[in-house]
Amino acid sequence: MTAPNPEFEADCIRRILAGEKHLFHDLIRPCERSIYFLLFSLLKNETEAEDVAQETVIKVYQNLDKFRGESQFRTWVLSIARNEGLGRLRKISNRREDSLEADTDEQTGDYTPAILTSWREIPAEALEQKELGNLLRKAIEGLPEIYRNVVLLRDIEEIDIRETAAVLKISEASVKVRLHRARALLQRDLAPQLKGFASAKRRWFGGRA
Amino acid sequence: MRIDCKHVWQHISAYIENDVDPQLRAEIDRHLETCEICSAVLDSTRNVVILMADDRVFELPAGYSERLHARIDRELEKPHGWNPDD
Numbered sequence: 232m233t234a235p236n237p238e239f240e241a242d243c244i245r246r247i248l249a250g251e252k253h254l255f256h257d258l259i260r261p262c263e264r265s266i267y268f269l270l271f272s273l274l275k276n277e278t279e280a281e282d283v284a285q286e287t288v289i290k291v292y293q294n295l296d297k298f299r300g301e302s303q304f305r306t307w308v309l310s311i312a313r314n315e316g317l318g319r320l321r322k323i324s325n326r327r328e329d330s331l332e333a334d335t336d337e338q339t340g341d342y343t344p345a346i347l348t349s350w351r352e353i354p355a356e357a358l359e360q361k362e363l364g365n366l367l368r369k370a371i372e373g374l375p376e377i378y379r380n381v382v383l384l385r386d387i388e389e390i391d392i393r394e395t396a397a398v399l400k401i402s403e404a405s406v407k408v409r410l411h412r413a414r415a416l417l418q419r420d421l422a423p424q425l426k427g428f429a430s431a432k433r434r435w436f437g438g439r440a
Numbered sequence: 441m442r443i444d445c446k447h448v449w450q451h452i453s454a455y456i457e458n459d460v461d462p463q464l465r466a467e468i469d470r471h472l473e474t475c476e477i478c479s480a481v482l483d484s485t486r487n488v489v490i491l492m493a494d495d496r497v498f499e500l501p502a503g504y505s506e507r508l509h510a511r512i513d514r515e516l517e518k519p520h521g522w523n524p525d526d
Contacts (some may be wrong), residue, residue: 288511
């Protein structure tokens with residue numbers, strides 16, 4: 232994720248509206264990854280996500296004069312992406328039972344994590360092994376929708392809690408609750424499966440079992 | 441006050457976010473010093489959070505950006521009048 236730069240954005244928008252339209256490429260570039268993954272988390276389909284990402288970006292361009300700077304530009308863009316994605320979802324389904332508001336924050340927060348007595352850290356280099364990425368992706372994609380969105384924005388795109396709340400139009404307290412449950416579910420699901428990667432790395436690269 | 445494991449688990453996410461008040465944080469830290477289960481739960485959760493943030497986990501489809509900007513170019517070619525007074 233690229234950190235937002237409000238001065239650059241404001242200047243860019245002013246100049247685009249004044250006719251330097253090509254600057255739109257630079258304006259949208261820092262957001263394009265987050266747009267795609269937010270949509271992918273909603274639609275769970277690469278083709279649909281990319282298609283709606285393109286529609287979102289065109290909509291942003293066409294409505295650029297309506298951006299008032301009351302929120303961050305990226306927040307505004309991601310809100311548009313989410314609306315477009317929800318619209319697409321309504322069009323294609325037969326919505327899944329697990330989707331959207333079916334799951335609420337009122338459930339009890341109790342859960343039992345995967346109990347371990349020790350944890351050897353899995354270094355980021357272990358991601359060179361495709362298998363590890365696959366496990367993480369599968370676990371995240373398996374989360375209920377309301378948790379998946381929050382994890383996507385906060386943990387994958389590293390957008391802060393306040394902005395995550397603004398994009399999803401929920402309270403910061405809800406973001407925290409959902410984030411907590413999502414991480415708990417991921418730990419429970421993943422920790423037993425991931426343990427192997429710490430020792431596997433040593434065996435493969437360190438030359439010793 | 442002594443806090444138990446369940447209590448620690450409830451606050452793990454906030455603890456990782458550095459979003460617990462100093463008193464609770466001190467209690468959790470004290471618990472972690474002697475509880476290897478909670479230490480492992482915390483470390484594994486934090487490790488998962490760190491791994492998820494790595495760009496290699498979620499990669500954009502090949503050519504996504506090129507196709508997006510080509511689509512933008514087609515849009516930019518169209519005449520578009522924003523309403524300056526809007």
